[in-house]
Amino acid sequence: MRSINEINDPRLVKALAHPLRVSILTALEHRVASPSELADELGVPLPNLSYHIRMLVQLDLLKLVKTRPRRGAIEHYYKANGPVMVTDRAWGEVPSIVKESMTSSLLRTVGKQVDAAAARGGFDDNASVLARQTMKLDQKAWKELSRKLIELDKFATKLAADSEKRRKDSDHLDEIDAGCVLMLFKASPVDEAPQEALDDGTHKRASRSKSRSSRQRDAV
Numbered sequence: 001m002r003s004i005n006e007i008n009d010p011r012l013v014k015a016l017a018h019p020l021r022v023s024i025l026t027a028l029e030h031r032v033a034s035p036s037e038l039a040d041e042l043g044v045p046l047p048n049l050s051y052h053i054r055m056l057v058q059l060d061l062l063k064l065v066k067t068r069p070r071r072g073a074i075e076h077y078y079k080a081n082g083p084v085m086v087t088d089r090a091w092g093e094v095p096s097i098v099k100e101s102m103t104s105s106l107l108r109t110v111g112k113q114v115d116a117a118a119a120r121g122g123f124d125d126n127a128s129v130l131a132r133q134t135m136k137l138d139q140k141a142w143k144e145l146s147r148k149l150i151e152l153d154k155f156a157t158k159l160a161a162d163s164e165k166r167r168k169d170s171d172h173l174d175e176i177d178a179g180c181v182l183m184l185f186k187a188s189p190v191d192e193a194p195q196e197a198l199d200d201g202t203h204k205r206a207s208r209s210k211s212r213s214s215r216q217r218d219a220v
Contacts, residue, residue, distance in 0.1 A: 013090050015059055017098045019105035020044060021052050025061060026109050028080040032065050036075065046168055053078060094117050110181055117179060149182050
């Protein structure tokens with residue numbers, strides 16, 4: 001079965017706007033599971049989840065990897081067909097309400113993943129990275145930074161694929177469950193940073209300079 005790496009059709013982007021479909025794809029990105037397992041995990045009725053599973057299979061975003069007899073029936077197991085990137089053209093043709101729905105769903109998923117990792121010490125390793133910046137860019141710099149981040153995302157995907165054989169050869173002894181989140185967005189104007197109250201009742205403006213703290217290689 002062909003694996004979709006880039007989505008060019010705006011209609012396909014709209015189909016992904018449902019938050020449950022995003023949750024399903026995230027859950028099956030690196031593992032195999034059945035609809036009943038996912039229904040319990042995501043806390044949704046099995047018929048609802050099965051419907052969205054079928055839609056994702058039809059969209060070529062999920063694939064059936066095995067079946068198994070269970071309680072007098074055949075249980076199906078699925079896995080995501082691979083990483084997906086929405087092209088600029090497709091994203092540009094999608095209505096704002098669809099963009100908002102997809103973005104909100106993905107941010108909720110990212111937030112849960114990062115919170116869970118932090119609670120388990122996922123940022124404790126010296127090689128982990130946690131970086132945040134606010135900056136002022138012109139259009140040229142904005143587009144160049146966007147291009148570089150897309151290149152980095154593709155590089156991360158290649159690294160994961162390249163490491164697969166080594167992980168299998170080592171019987172997964174040196175395997176690291178990593179998460180990586182890359183974001184570039186138009187922020188609120190940094191000139192409007194909130195003022196902080198000082199002990200003497202006066203105020204100071206929060207720093208406009210870029211802020212960065214080193215921590216994680218946790219990739220989402």
